[in-house]
Amino acid sequence: MSSALSEAMADLNEDVVLSEIDRLLGNGTPSLEIIAALQEGMAIVGKRFEEKDYYLSELIMSAEIFNEAGKKLGTEATDAAGTLGTLVLGTVHQDVHDIGKNIVRSVLASHGVKVIDLGVDVPATKFVEAIREHRPAAVGISCLLTTCFGNVKSCIEEIEAAGLRDGLKILVGGGPLDEAAGRYVGADLVCKDAMIAVDWFKTRAGAAA
Amino acid sequence: MESFPPPHPEFFPRLARLKAALALEKPDRTPVISNSDTFCVNHLGASMARFSTEPVYSAEVIMRSFAALPGFDATEMTSCVPDYVGAILMARMLVAGRELEEGRPYMVDESERLSADDYDRIVVMGWRPFFASYCKEKLGLDLSEYVPKMMAGAAAGAKLAMAQGLPVFTLPVNGAIPLEPLSGGRSMGKFMRDLFKTPDRVQAAMDVMLPEMIAEIREVLAFLPVKPLTVFLGVGRGSSGFLSPRFWERFVWPYLKAVIEAIHAEGIVANLHFEGDWERDLHFFREFPKGSCVFACEHTTDIFKIRDVLGDRMCIKGDVPSPMLAFSAPDEVYTYSRKLIEEMGDGFILAPACTMPPNAKIENVEAMLAAVKG
Numbered sequence: 001m002s003s004a005l006s007e008a009m010a011d012l013n014e015d016v017v018l019s020e021i022d023r024l025l026g027n028g029t030p031s032l033e034i035i036a037a038l039q040e041g042m043a044i045v046g047k048r049f050e051e052k053d054y055y056l057s058e059l060i061m062s063a064e065i066f067n068e069a070g071k072k073l074g075t076e077a078t079d080a081a082g083t084l085g086t087l088v089l090g091t092v093h094q095d096v097h098d099i100g101k102n103i104v105r106s107v108l109a110s111h112g113v114k115v116i117d118l119g120v121d122v123p124a125t126k127f128v129e130a131i132r133e134h135r136p137a138a139v140g141i142s143c144l145l146t147t148c149f150g151n152v153k154s155c156i157e158e159i160e161a162a163g164l165r166d167g168l169k170i171l172v173g174g175g176p177l178d179e180a181a182g183r184y185v186g187a188d189l190v191c192k193d194a195m196i197a198v199d200w201f202k203t204r205a206g207a208a209a
Numbered sequence: 210m211e212s213f214p215p216p217h218p219e220f221f222p223r224l225a226r227l228k229a230a231l232a233l234e235k236p237d238r239t240p241v242i243s244n245s246d247t248f249c250v251n252h253l254g255a256s257m258a259r260f261s262t263e264p265v266y267s268a269e270v271i272m273r274s275f276a277a278l279p280g281f282d283a284t285e286m287t288s289c290v291p292d293y294v295g296a297i298l299m300a301r302m303l304v305a306g307r308e309l310e311e312g313r314p315y316m317v318d319e320s321e322r323l324s325a326d327d328y329d330r331i332v333v334m335g336w337r338p339f340f341a342s343y344c345k346e347k348l349g350l351d352l353s354e355y356v357p358k359m360m361a362g363a364a365a366g367a368k369l370a371m372a373q374g375l376p377v378f379t380l381p382v383n384g385a386i387p388l389e390p391l392s393g394g395r396s397m398g399k400f401m402r403d404l405f406k407t408p409d410r411v412q413a414a415m416d417v418m419l420p421e422m423i424a425e426i427r428e429v430l431a432f433l434p435v436k437p438l439t440v441f442l443g444v445g446r447g448s449s450g451f452l453s454p455r456f457w458e459r460f461v462w463p464y465l466k467a468v469i470e471a472i473h474a475e476g477i478v479a480n481l482h483f484e485g486d487w488e489r490d491l492h493f494f495r496e497f498p499k500g501s502c503v504f505a506c507e508h509t510t511d512i513f514k515i516r517d518v519l520g521d522r523m524c525i526k527g528d529v530p531s532p533m534l535a536f537s538a539p540d541e542v543y544t545y546s547r548k549l550i551e552e553m554g555d556g557f558i559l560a561p562a563c564t565m566p567p568n569a570k571i572e573n574v575e576a577m578l579a580a581v582k583g
Binding site for chain 2: 012015056098103
């Protein structure tokens with residue numbers, strides 16, 4: 001594994017990350033090994049975020065660099081690197097905000113979670129269909145509008161009515177969505193930032209190992 | 210000679226209450242105010258489509274809502290102009306009757322519309338000419354048509370507010386600091402990348418924007434017959450939680466400080482409507498003269514930490530959370546409001562965190578109003 005690549009990723013040095021990937025690919029290093037080095041760097045980013053050495057600006061930039069790296073390595077390799085599990089993600093019906101959701105998508109993907117992004121204004125039926133198809137470990141529902149909290153609640157109820165709730169973790173997030181709102185909608189975990197979701201996936205993977 | 214009607218008997222006592230809180234003096238009781246917009250539509254069963262597109266209608270609806278819920282000491286604003294709110298974030302607003310069905314509150318379309326080359330265009334063209342052409346080409350908004358409609362709404366709202374003895378708390382003008390419109394237009398991922406990869410290019414645009422944004426505030430103030438109580442500065446993406454110190458101290462603080470000082474130079478209090486987490490950088494705001502700002506937080510920053518750092522320097526406004534107003538029982542709203550009133554001190558104004566949520570329960574609004582009476 002390339003420690004230079006991990007360090008460059010952790011330090012958000014995009015130019016070094018991309019040139020190091022070129023060098024490693026030129027040496028015949030397998031893509032999955034390169035992704036593992038990138039994810040080691042991402043783990044350091046996550047640690048620095050938790051310790052408040054890094055902020056959202058660095059978290060977003062790390063995901064941007066990871067996306068660029070992924071373009072060099074191909075979707076097959078990045079998909080195969082989704083070893084922590086699968087997340088079905090979307091912004092709830094009647095809400096079109098996508099910035100927070102996109103940050104979550106990028107950050108989780110770069111930490112080894114396979115993300116199925118359903119987009120914005122997603123009706124409950126689409127969440128149900130995606131859960132049936134992809135059998136995710138968790139569903140992430142984003143909501144920025146207090147007027148749509150009821151839609152989050154009914155979406156979770158529809159998932160339950162479809163018999164898909166058992167063993168499925170429901171994560172929610174979005175500006176005004178606090179713990180009380182999380183209880184109101186029936187979520188399992190309120191994510192005030194993307195790293196809370198990453199930690200949940202890592203803890204789950206650790207427990208399963 | 211034109212004769213003026215006598216002022217509403219409640220107007221001056223309310224104004225005195227607000228001024229005392231802003232000056233960190235002891236008011237006769239804690240003032241309570243609200244920035245109510247789409248809440249008023251639901252409260253009265255009005256048309257969201259008309260409210261979102263007709264500023265004068267929005268002013269009438271807002272003031273009817275305040276009249277039907279007596280007890281507030283001020284309305285934060287006088288009318289609702291979603292297209293302009295979107296424009297100052299360089300974003301398109303989706304509104305009922307146009308992109309959304311009747312009854313749905315307006316929301317921002319967060320798509321990327323500003324290119325990296327636009328930073329250079331701002332430098333070449335100047336901010337205001339660029340902004341006018343951007344609004345027309347990218348947002349479909351002709352400012353020469355829209356601004357007079359917006360001003361008519363503000364004037365109608367101010368007149369109606371005055372007639373019912375309700376002071377107007379704040380004056381919104383523009384996007385406060387250059388970072389807000391730029392990050393809105395670029396979209397978050399692209400803007401963060403710009404800060405990392407081409408910071409000088411971003412700063413060059415910001416340096417052109419700042420004096421023009423300050424000039425705009427001065428021009429609007431000069432146009433008004435009376436000084437507003439406060440000037441509204443809305444900042445969210447420039448919060449401490451979004452940006453690491455090296456970015457915040459380069460792209461937020463110098464610009465924010467300059468705008469706040471320009472407002473102070475006009476003898477007006479700066480209304481710091483700050484969304485997100487500001488805890489790390491609260492101490493920066495201690496340098497402003499006592500009583501020259503009001504720190505309005507929307508519950509993400511712990512209001513008691515704001516009090517501990519800034520309570521002896523500036524008035525604090527907030528922060529009954531939106532979910533609480535929408536979903537909790539009145540007892541919970543009353544208890545939280547009383548806790549704020551008892552623990553925040555004299556320089557405090559009770560208000561919803563951010564705007565009154567569109568689906569706030571009427572009995573919860575009444576519980577908030579009851580709390581200031583003890």
